Amino acid sequence: MRIGELARRGGTTTRALRYYESLGLLTARRTANGQREYDEHDLRLVAEIRSLTGIGFALEDTRPFVECLRDGHTSGDACPASVAVYRRKLAELDECIARLEGARERVRAQLDQAEQRSRPCRR
Amino acid sequence: MRIGELARRGGTTTRALRYYESLGLLTARRTANGQREYDEHDLRLVAEIRSLTGIGFALEDTRPFVECLRDGHTSGDACPASVAVYRRKLAELDECIARLEGARERVRAQLDQAEQRSRPCRR
DNA sequence: CTCCGCCTTGACGCCCACGTCAAGTCCAGT
DNA sequence: ACTGGACTTGACGTGGGCGTCAAGGCGGAG
Incomplete structure (x- = not known):
């Protein structure tokens, strides 16, 4: 499968996929004429990345999950590094939510x- | 008072003040040699801006408040436009908080x- | 005179996750 | 042969709120 199909099936764009590659999140074999060639495993990686960024993870935060999958685990969060990111994210979210609630x-x-100043008559 | 003092007293930087001026949030008389000259009223405007951005308001959102003060009101939120921004911000915050809580x-x-997968023995 | 500190404008840098455009290559279909 | 579509790399743009540097002016102290 080439980049266009991977983008469609992964629910993203070719530009994003090349960007992930530039970050080292995704790698691609090349065909004889230089085009990127992907397989189902790569689709799994893309799905993981999209799923996590969809929750609000930064791309860098998805790295442990991707590496975990590349190490052969069936789940991206089977590795301690991924779980650590979960914990960190949870703490970040808690802090952010608290800040926003304060605001x-x-x-x-x-x-x-x-409103009270503008309508003092209503008591 | 010149820009350095206003920055110190307003708890910000000269760069920020010039930026506010570029947005039309702040205006300044000039001395003979071209330096910006401010008074206590300008300090009040800066305080209003800093106070609002401190809560999470975008600079553009502070505009109604600043204009309200410039119109002679003693409070930046004495005008309907400011109150409208409060309402909008409140809705934005609610939505944002809900999103984050979902995440x-x-x-x-x-x-x-x-964790359950990694420690199945603990039941 | 020199030095220091304050001021001026202009302009580029940063962060992040790409969008978008340019200019070209390659292949399949008609 | 030609067209259309998919692919390639490279590079600039976006948004927000400034930070930071460049290069210079102005006024007062020593």
């Missing part, structure tokens, strides 16, 4: 205050 | 699953 509260307080 | 749940589920 939300501040905005709400400001909004309430502003 | 968090997915990561947690993945993590739990991965």
Whole structure:
């Protein structure tokens, strides 16, 4: 399978796939005329990458998962490095959510205050 | 007061202040030799901008507040446009938080699953 | 005079995950 | 032979909020 088909089947674009390759996340054999040649295993890698970035992972964060799959594991998160990324991401998400909730509260307080000032008659 | 002092007192940098000016958020009189000259009212504007961006507002979102202050209101959120931004931001925050919580749940589920696979003996 | 610190404008760099364009190669179909 | 589609590499653009450097001006202290 060539890059176009992999992109379609992986739900992404050829540009993204070449970018992943430039990061070393994906590698490709070449045909005689220089075109990239992929197989089902590569599709699995792409699926893993897309799945993780879909959750909000940075591309670099998908690296352990990809390497884990390349090491022959059937699941990208079968390796400790991947699990560590899960934990780190979880902590990041918790912190980010807390920050946003704090911001939300501040905005709400400001909004309430502003509305009270603009409509003092309603008590 | 010149730009350096305004930056110090406003808790930011001269670069940022010039940037705000390039966006039209801040304006400055000039002294005879071309230097920017500010007063306490400008400091108030900077404080408003920093306060809002500190919560997570984009600079463009602070514009109504700044204009509101420039219109003579004692509070940047005394104008309907500012309140509208509050509402919009609140909705954005809610959506963002919901997204992150969804992501968090997915990561947690993945993590739990991965841990269960790696330590099946603990049941 | 020199030096220091503050100021000026202009312009490029950064981060990230690609989009988009350019210019060319290669192959299959008609 | 020609056309269309898929492929190649290279390089610049995007967005946001500035950081950082370049190259120079201006005023006061010593």
